[in-house]
Amino acid sequence: MVEVRLPNASFEDTGETIRLIWRETLYADFEKEELFRAIRRRYRVSAEITAKDGAMVIETDYPGLEKYIAIYIQNNLGALLRNRYTGRKxxxxxxxxxxxxxxxxxxxxxxxxxxxxxxxxxxxxxxxxxxxxxxxxxxxxxxxxxxxxxxxxxxxxxxxxxxxxxxxxxxxxxxxxxxxxxxxxxxxxxxxxxxxxxxxxxxxxxxxxxxxxxxxxxxxxxxxxxxxxxxxxxxxxxxxxxxxxxxxxxxxxxxxxxxxxxxxxxxxxxxxxxxxxxxxxxxxxxxxxxxxxxxxxxxxxxxxxxxxxxxxxxxxxxxxxxxxxxxxxxxxxxxxxxxxxxxxxxxxGMEKREFIPLAFRPGEVVKAEVVLPGRIKGEMLARARDRLIEVVNTDAAVGDRIRVRIVRTRHGIYIGTEV
Missing domain, CATH: 3.20.20.70 (Aldolase class I)
Structure with a gap:
């Protein structure tokens, strides 16, 4: 039997999945079937997987299994991570x-x-x-x-x-x-x-x-x-x-x-x-x-x-x-x-200080790369001149290079529309 424990994390058995709770505020659900397949591919055995006392418990024992599962979790965590309070990705x-x-x-x-x-x-x-x-x-x-x-x-x-x-x-x-x-x-x-x-x-x-x-x-x-x-x-x-x-x-x-x-x-x-x-x-x-x-x-x-x-x-x-x-x-x-x-x-104790210089002017059209999805429908985040721009009402996808007209720059918060 192998017990997998990770720093700042605990595991829970939810039935179909093993849930990793990371630093109290985030979680990721790993499907048991996917874990079974990963172990079977590497070690050619089937093993029951549960969680107990904050650890993932695997009912088999092979050299290096604990390290293998830890690496597997690390490699897949980013795609599965969710907010524990909102449930959102x-x-x-x-x-x-x-x-x-x-x-x-x-x-x-x-x-x-x-x-x-x-x-x-x-x-x-x-x-x-x-x-x-x-x-x-x-x-x-x-x-x-x-x-x-x-x-x-x-x-x-x-x-x-x-x-x-x-x-x-x-x-x-x-x-x-x-x-x-x-x-x-x-x-x-x-x-x-x-x-x-x-x-x-x-x-x-x-x-x-x-x-x-x-x-x-x-x-x-x-x-x-x-x-x-x-x-x-x-x-x-x-x-x-x-x-x-x-x-x-x-x-x-x-x-x-x-x-x-x-x-x-x-x-x-x-x-x-x-x-x-x-x-x-x-x-x-x-x-x-x-x-x-x-x-x-x-x-x-x-x-x-x-x-x-x-x-x-x-x-x-x-x-x-x-x-x-x-x-x-x-x-x-x-x-x-x-x-x-x-x-x-x-x-x-607040006092006025010089603003960080603006990277764009209102009305300016700039070339930008879409790097992240936004938080609401039709919003994407694009990068240009080492700043983020909130691009609204767009159908662009991550990786696209687009032209953006800057419509707002107040307090260094940049909002633009795709041209």
């Missing part, structure tokens, strides 16, 4: 692919002309909030795949961005979804903490995937702050807003306190939908005070709900102009004594 982006990490919203790095750099190593979310601006989560109707960027490759690009942007940077780990589904979350924080140009490391999170062990690991790695997406203190209302009946509000509240106790500052960041959760504003203030949030930065960051073209836009949402929203915040400051609630860049 995952494209693993690494240095050998030479995919630029500047130019696209869903992964890589984003520079918005300040000393804050958004770091996005993963797409996808474990929740399906009813107001999600990008229609993320398990119930998404538009997102068809997810991305994971190798941490060493991500840091290679971060080095170049940091060289241009200078010292005193805030590395903000966020994404189109939940950053904690990134399989290298702790390693990323460690690498950023060791970077000489980084002064602050912050992260956006809904808090559901935190546990005591992970909180301690993130604290030891050097995470400074979590912007916690917490939208209601009522369990049933929270489930409705988060779009998941399994949402455990009590766990998230406990983890918020655990973060503070571990030395990680917390900013409570509710999206306010007037008529639904605006009546909880004072309760949010009280909760933030109780757990000791906001030691170095503001304790609360109320956000005004606004609809997005490709997001989920609930019909029950009441839209409030930002002028009224800021007036509401100022009244809340006066009533509760919690300040600041009207937030400004200075409250986070």
């Amino acid at each position: 995952v494209l693993y982006i690494h240095g050998g692919m030479d995919v630029p990490l500047l130019g696209y919203n869903a992964f890589g790095l984003i520079d918005r002309g300040t000393n804050l750099i958004q770091v996005r190593g993963v797409s996808g979310c474990n929740l399906s909030c009813i107001f999600c601006s990008v229609d993320e989560g398990p119930y998404s109707r538009t997102r068809k795949l997810d991305y994971v960027v190798d941490v060493d490759y991500l840091m290679r690009w971060f080095d170049e961005v940091a060289r241009i942007k200078g010292r005193g940077l805030e590395a903000h780990i966020d994404g189109q979804g939940e950053p904690l589904i990134y399989p290298f979350r702790v390693e990323l924080v460690q690498a950023l903490r060791e970077h000489p140009n980084v002064s602050v490391i912050s992260m956006q999170s809904n808090g559901t995937l935190l546990n005591d062990r992970l909180v301690e690991e993130l604290a030891e790695a050097g995470l400074d702050r979590v912007n916690l997406s917490l939208h209601s203190l009522d369990p049933e209302k929270a489930k409705m807003l988060m779009g998941m009946k399994s949402y455990d509000l009590e766990h998230v509240l406990d983890m918020a306190e655990a973060l503070v106790n571990a030395g990680i500052d917390v900013l409570i960041a509710p999206v306010i939908i007037f008529g639904i959760n605006d009546d909880e504003a004072e309760a949010f203030v009280e909760f933030a005070r109780r757990i000791g949030a906001g030691k170095r930065w503001p304790a609360l960051g109320f956000q005004n709900y606004i609809p997005y073209k490709f997001g989920r836009n609930p019909t029950i949402a009441k839209l409030v102009p930002f002028k009224e929203f800021y007036a509401w915040l100022r009244k809340l400051e006066e009533k509760t004594g919690m300040r600041p609630l009207v937030l400004k860049p200075k409250h986070f």
Whole structure:
């Protein structure tokens, strides 16, 4: 009998397949019949294959079998990899692919002309909030795949961005979804903490995937702050807003306190939908005070709900102009004594910095190579001048060389249409 164990992985027997769970957030299903055939081709024997105590168990014993199966898994993992929370196919982006990490919203790095750099190593979310601006989560109707960027490759690009942007940077780990589904979350924080140009490391999170062990690991790695997406203190209302009946509000509240106790500052960041959760504003203030949030930065960051073209836009949402929203915040400051609630860049040490130079001009037509499928129908990602371009409304395939007219360049996010 041979037991196959792999680093940062465990195996489960699902009946027809052996499921490999890798780094808690990704999985791949290997059909037992394919494993049978692979063993039969090499060793000319049949063997029962199961999983027990996190190992793949093969009911035979031949020299080199364990190594052979490990190599087989490694060679086939990329094609089978899926996001454990969305169930979607995952494209693993690494240095050998030479995919630029500047130019696209869903992964890589984003520079918005300040000393804050958004770091996005993963797409996808474990929740399906009813107001999600990008229609993320398990119930998404538009997102068809997810991305994971190798941490060493991500840091290679971060080095170049940091060289241009200078010292005193805030590395903000966020994404189109939940950053904690990134399989290298702790390693990323460690690498950023060791970077000489980084002064602050912050992260956006809904808090559901935190546990005591992970909180301690993130604290030891050097995470400074979590912007916690917490939208209601009522369990049933929270489930409705988060779009998941399994949402455990009590766990998230406990983890918020655990973060503070571990030395990680917390900013409570509710999206306010007037008529639904605006009546909880004072309760949010009280909760933030109780757990000791906001030691170095503001304790609360109320956000005004606004609809997005490709997001989920609930019909029950009441839209409030930002002028009224800021007036509401100022009244809340006066009533509760919690300040600041009207937030400004200075409250986070943000300052303007020179943008990374744009690679394209609006209206320009460029030759580009299609390198990856996009996340929604009719979208592909093309490479030109060491940048990614989101090409929309196209039938092009990976490997095609196409001409693209650039229609948007704001903040170095490039969108184009095929000519």
